[in-house]
Amino acid sequence: xxxxxxxVTGVEPSSPAIRAALRAGDVILKWDGREVDHRTxxxxxxxxxxxxxxxxxxxxxxxxMPFVVVTEKMPQ
Numbered sequence: 724x725x726x727x728x729x730x731v732t733g734v735e736p737s738s739p740a741i742r743a744a745l746r747a748g749d750v751i752l753k754w755d756g757r758e759v760d761h762r763t764x765x766x767x768x769x770x771x772x773x774x775x776x777x778x779x780x781x782x783x784x785x786x787x788m789p790f791v792v793v794t795e796k797m798p799q
Contacts, residue, residue, distance in 0.1 A: 728752040728782060729764040743792040745781065752787065753780040768794070 728750040734740040745751075751759060754767045755777045771777060773796045781788050 729761045750782040
């Protein structure tokens with residue numbers, strides 16, 4: 724089974740990703756119900772208002788796992 728998504732290469736300390744328990748090596752398959760890949764994920768994240776609870780599906784250890792990420796304003 725070929726997995727297409729956006730590979731998490733690292734997570735910043737105190738970021739929304741770390742608070743949502745995402746880890747390096749996870750592959751983000753869906754963001755807010757939409758399938759994403761490494762090209763579309765940054766646009767999907769940028770289009771999401773801060774403070775929103777976003778349902779995210781990731782691939783880890785050969786299984787799909789749901790997470791909730793709370794978005795926040797991007798640092799300047």
